Amino acid sequence: MLHIETWKRVLIWGLVVLGLLLALPNAFYSRVETYNDAVAANGGDDTGVSGWPSFLPSGLVNLGLDLRGGAHLLAEVRVTDVYETRMQGLWPEIRNLLRNEREKIGTIRLLTTTDGTLKVRIGNADGMPEAMRLVRTLAQPVSSLTAAGTDDIVVTSAGDTLVVGLSDPEKEAMDDRTVRQSLEIIRRRIDEVGTREPTIQRQGTDRILIEVPGVGSADELKSIIGTTAQLTFQPVVSRTSDGSTPPGPGEEVLPASDEPGTFYVLETVPVVSGEQLTDAQPTFDQNGRPAVSFRFNPSGARKFGDYTAQNIGNPFAIVLDNEVISAPVIQSHIAGGSGIITGSFSVEESTNLAVLLRAGALPAGLDFLEERTIGPELGADSIHAGQIACLIAGVAVLVFMFASYGLFGFFANVALMINVGLIFGLLSMIGATLTLPGIAGIVLTIGMAVDANVLVFERIREELKSAKGPARAMELGYDRALSAIVDANITTFIIAVILFLLGSGPVKGFAVTLGIGILTSVFTAIWVTRLLIVLWFERARPKTIEV
Known part of the structure; x- marks a missing residue:
């Protein structure tokens, strides 16, 4: 017989109510966003801040660059800038070492170079071996697992000129550190400005992708991060x-x-x-x-x-x-x-300078290879198109399910609408960013969400043909369809995880909504729809059922 324990019923309805409450703020997006901004400006204290009940959740699904508008930059870090700076910082130590042995080495003179090396002309060429030995005492092991045992500097000579440069392993390690440091400093600078949900990712060995929703133009974004x-x-x-x-x-x-x-x-x-x-x-x-x-x-x-x-x-x-x-x-x-x-600062310039100095200096300059400004009108068009797509997909699925399965299709439709609410609730809870590909993931989920119900209903039809009673047929239908439902969704969920781990930007947005949609659709298909059917069956007690 169909039976769901009381504690399971309470847990199912509790999760549904919680998910829908978390999704509720998205139905009043502008109002809740204004409320959240006011709370943030008040230091996180919601005392005296009106516009949204403080006892309700206020988390929102953040809109991505393609929905909200903003700026997109692809920057290349000039990693070679740090070589010259490193050598300049080494000069005082080299100078002091060589001065202490002036009797053997003679006079020393720093030569101007542009190749990232340090060149020092010494007065006594016979003292070159001693000068090289002294400078080599400044060498340190390269801080890299792949270059263990190698030194960070290379000391050579050319006539009466001592040449000090960075070793190739040290250059590789410095390049990696420079890009990582640039990435972190860019993130801190953007966070200081208070921008919502920026996307800051490393691409390749020396490039950084920056997408910031809500920024007026690419030039505005460059003024924040482009200054070293x-x-x-x-x-x-x-x-x-x-x-x-x-x-x-x-x-x-x-x-x-x-x-x-x-x-x-x-x-x-x-x-x-x-x-x-x-x-x-x-x-x-x-x-x-x-x-x-x-x-x-x-x-x-x-x-x-x-x-x-x-x-x-x-x-x-x-x-x-x-x-x-x-x-x-x-x-x-x-x-x-x-x-x-x-200096000759305006109030805005002094504020920006303070932000830049607090966040730290970029270790190297940036070359902007690609810049793009996406206006809010384009984002509004994308949102409208996404809404139309979701509406058409949803209505088509609702009509098909009701026409194919009658009352059982109606229960599946109710679960489908709950499913969409739970998706937005989970996205709000984890602070995810919704992009246009993410909307595509939701549309796909709407179509996939009823697959599990179709499997169950078709299985119930097969059991009814075996002259079993309604209760037994429904129980067997759910039990015997469960393995197929789990197998199908696990494989799709694995694909979503792989897309998230290996993809970037739009691909990750699609993977997030697809993965969350799979979890919520399995929950609503196996438990919510089943609970609705059980509640109906306990009240109506029909002798026969039509699926």
């Missing part, structure tokens, strides 16, 4: 109006950002850099002009304090992305590791 925000504090050698003057070894010429025609000759090795910043906030200077306050970590604070104590009366430059934004004269010892950056 390399902040350094460098000693000033001199000030000039001729930017073509060649700098000396260990020096560089950079323009002033707010003084056209003015250039500064700076030492290339900074006193401290933005990597040692722990915080940056927009503020105003003593004259009420927009500025940015900053604070260093203990190491940066110590270096900054020592330098200002030893260079009172000398200027030092605040450099952002190869432009001198300020070059104040050190008036006194600056202890505590905090200060303020002033």
Whole structure:
């Protein structure tokens, strides 16, 4: 006989109610989204925030780029940028080592290079072996499992010139670290702005895909992530109006950002850099002009304090992305590791700069290979088309099931509508992003959702032909169709998992909705439809049934 224990009935209806409650906010999307934004602006506190009952769930299915509109960028990381920076950072250590052995090596002079190596001319060519031995003591093992046992630098010579470069394994390891770090910093910068559900993925060895819904244009997105925000504090050698003057070894010429025609000759090795910043906030200077306050970590604070104590009366430059934004004269010892950056900022520029500095500097520049702006009108058209597709598919399935199976088809239709609600409930609960391919996954699920019911109903028909009673026929129909239902859905679910793991972007969106749809359709077909039939049978007690 058909029988479902009371606790199972309570559990089934409880899951249905919970799923539909989680899906409910999506029926009032704009209203709930405004409410959520107000709560977020209030620091997560919903006290005094109106527009949606606080006791109801407020999670929404996030709309993807193709539904909401936004910006799409494909960026290539200039991984070779970090080679030169690494070599410049190594120069002070090499210089100190060689100076200590000046009697054997003679004078040393740093040569200008553009190939990512460090070249040092020594006065005594006979001392080259000793110079190479000293520099090799600075080598460190490559931090990579595939290059264990190899050093990070290669030391060679060419006549009286010592050449120091990065080894190939170290370059590969640095390339990987650079892209990973760029990926994380881009994610932090976008999260700082508060954008909903961005897609930030690595593609290949040195490319990053960035899709951010709700951003007005690709240019706006580039202004957030395209700036490297390399902040350094460098000693000033001199000030000039001729930017073509060649700098000396260990020096560089950079323009002033707010003084056209003015250039500064700076030492290339900074006193401290933005990597040692722990915080940056927009503020105003003593004259009420927009500025940015900053604070260093203990190491940066110590270096900054020592330098200002030893260079009172000398200027030092605040450099952002190869432009001198300020070059104040050190008036006194600056202890505590905090200060303020002033310049020709607007309020918006100072806020953006603080965001960039807080998120960290990109280790290398980005080249944007592809950029695309998707307007909200196109997203609205996609949503409308998706709604029409779901409506047509749903109505066709509902009509077919009712025409084929009568009252049993009606029960399957009720379960199908519950199934769609549960899909949106689960998508809301996990914070998934719905894309146009995701809508295709839902449409496909609507068609697949009734497969299990068709198998059961056809099996019940076969059992009725064997002159079994209605209750026994229905019980056997469910029991004997179960293995076919499970097998079919498990194989499809495995395909959805593979698509999710190996696919990207739109393919993942399709896989998520397909996988969730399989879980909810099996639940509604095996349990919800069965429970509806049992409740009807217990009340009507028919002698015969028509399937």
